[in-house]
Structures are given as structure tokens and as C-alpha cells.
Amino acid sequence: MCLLTIVKSNEIWIQFYPVLMSFGFFSIFLYSLLYPPTIIERFARIKYPTLDQKATQWIYRVTVVWTVFFLLNGLIALGTVLYGSLDLWTLYNGLISYLLMGVIFVGEWILRFFKTKN
Numbered sequence: 001m002c003l004l005t006i007v008k009s010n011e012i013w014i015q016f017y018p019v020l021m022s023f024g025f026f027s028i029f030l031y032s033l034l035y036p037p038t039i040i041e042r043f044a045r046i047k048y049p050t051l052d053q054k055a056t057q058w059i060y061r062v063t064v065v066w067t068v069f070f071l072l073n074g075l076i077a078l079g080t081v082l083y084g085s086l087d088l089w090t091l092y093n094g095l096i097s098y099l100l101m102g103v104i105f106v107g108e109w110i111l112r113f114f115k116t117k118n
Contacts, residue, residue: 015081018093022074029067038063
């Protein structure tokens, strides 16, 4: 993306970076849903090698949430490149998308705490 930006002398190419990252993560998460174990389960099993059925179901649902998020995030990022201003692109891709990721991450962490407390 950087090379295209330099060669073509057009900053629009660098604006596609968040789009490619989101669609890349979407692809990885979707692949792991179609061909388990999911990517999140693989990471969870590093710390917790034995997970029960309830935990793997929770992890599956969390993976679905992240998969949908990355798809929507990529589409919105693409929209900001194709139809938005540089200000809108910067606001969404530099702030809002990271805030949304943080909300999902913290929300899942809080829900997991309360679900495993019982």
C-alpha cells in the first residue's frame, strides 16, 4: 500500500490499509469457524489445554461476534475510502473502529467474568 501510494502519487492507496486488515482478520476468523477449532479457541488452549463444552460454545459465539465485526468494519472502512472525506476516513479508521474493538474486547471480558463466576 505504501509502495503504491509512492509510485502512483496518490494517498488513496494507503487508505485501503484498514480495509485490507479488517478483511484479512475477517477471513481468518471465518475460516476458523468453518474449520474448527476457532482461532480464539486455539489461543485459549495455550493457557487452558482442557476446555469443557460450555467454554468452547462461548468461544464459538465470541468468534462469531468478532467475525461479524471485522466484516462490518471492513465494509465501513471501504465506504470511508470510496465515499467519505479524508477527515471522515481518519475519524473512523483512526478512532471509532479502535473504540468499537475496545468495547467488544472489554465487554466480552466482563461477560466472561460473570459467566465463569457461577
